[in-house]
Amino acid sequence: MSAKFSTEIRVRLPETDSLGVVYHGCFLTYFDVARMDYLRSLGLLEKFRRGESLNLVVHASADFRSPARFDEVLVVHVRVRRIGDTSVHFDFRVTLKADGRLVAEGRSVHTFIDSATWEPRRVPEDFRAAVLAFEVSPLDEKA
């Protein structure tokens, strides 16, 4: 997976466990932090924050390739793989900043919902347009 967007996250002590490595469940948080950074960079987070454009996580998965440890800096790469009628599919790849080693990969799927009824609704046009404009433009930034 190649991604134009990435964000850096330094591992916090409470994210490690007594095996000495990052607890696997924390990677869903890392994915989410990176996704929020991605949305903020495209101007799409503000409506979510105000509750005007809600989406629910309906699926998340992760494959853990190698351990990460306290105080290491991770690079979380994000891209939107697909936008359906009501859903958005994200891909993630986490590498170690120091040496580029692959740490984890993952996916999440989000469904837009009506903020009153929590029923699925179409992906808003401004969301779709902003993501497509970013993703299909030439990979000239951080590819």
Add this chain to the structure above:
Amino acid sequence: MSAKFSTEIRVRLPETDSLGVVYHGCFLTYFDVARMDYLRSLGLLEKFRRGESLNLVVHASADFRSPARFDEVLVVHVRVRRIGDTSVHFDFRVTLKADGRLVAEGRSVHTFIDSATWEPRRVPEDFRAAVLAFEVSPLDEKA
């Protein structure tokens, strides 16, 4: 501190850190879980759940006496030390179930607020009455 109420919590893997022991911040969660169990046992949690009787944590502190590890069972003792006009003061003591060793002690102070304005309001009379009835009755259960 002697307390009539206690609850048991088994240490989860993500609550430990790479030093091999429970991360100190998790004890505020343990205190909180025990406090909710205390309130539920007195019939005082339902209004909080429904948002009709809100309170905010305004202070929390903890002294860490000895480490706890993955899968150990902790006993969290709780009592209300004081009820003021708008505030409730809780004391906590965490021991290891296996041998009674003292693990941590702590306190928290909560202020009742109006659910609309988030301004302080008097501790509800039913809350005050239920807690006093429990705390001042003879220590005949788990003292």
Add this chain to the structure above:
Amino acid sequence: MSAKFSTEIRVRLPETDSLGVVYHGCFLTYFDVARMDYLRSLGLLEKFRRGESLNLVVHASADFRSPARFDEVLVVHVRVRRIGDTSVHFDFRVTLKADGRLVAEGRSVHTFIDSATWEPRRVPEDFRAAVLAFEVSPLDEKA
């Protein structure tokens, strides 16, 4: 999925987020707590605790079917779906205790490793035997 083993978990306040529901990443913790309870019930946790029988999570996934909220009691059903040469595959299903509503489903895959080299090693025979004895016996308990 039908499972013979299940465990109950009450949702804690810090496990919810500002959307008012359990944060999706917490379900990996719930799966893990249930898995540990499963292993403990089969007498297989003690060696893990002592570091004599380590395994790593190499994959985890979850599908989120409906929201869970603060103080609700979840029932987490667990079973081992498959044991390979070096890996163990778990299935999870989370329901609401109050009404049986499906909340989430998930899977995780774990690879046994040598505690010194962290290289994959065969699933220990006592582990394999204990799980098979439990899983293939008639579904007479909590099916």
Add this chain to the structure above:
Amino acid sequence: MSAKFSTEIRVRLPETDSLGVVYHGCFLTYFDVARMDYLRSLGLLEKFRRGESLNLVVHASADFRSPARFDEVLVVHVRVRRIGDTSVHFDFRVTLKADGRLVAEGRSVHTFIDSATWEPRRVPEDFRAAVLAFEVSPLDEKA
């Protein structure tokens, strides 16, 4: 409290709870992240990471002044208030970056221990010297 060192932390979704604000226990993590940043900036974190210079949290407390919400950027100010024979005392102050509003204040006390016996030991001279050199120099940076 005036402090020469501060670090910025953006509130993550899982750090909020269903009351819509940051869960109070997360502030101990924020204090800790800021403390680690402080130690790193003084060149004192590396020995801790390698397990050569361990310290335990023996006390932590926090006063919560106003709520923080998802995606808000917090500024966590840190200083060492006192270094004793075996202990180091930290002060924290958390403000909202957007408007400087006070969010929380806190303290933590850490005891240096021998990495083999976990018995208290004197604060290492290089630690003491580096902190004093930083703290007593004129408040010319971010006071």
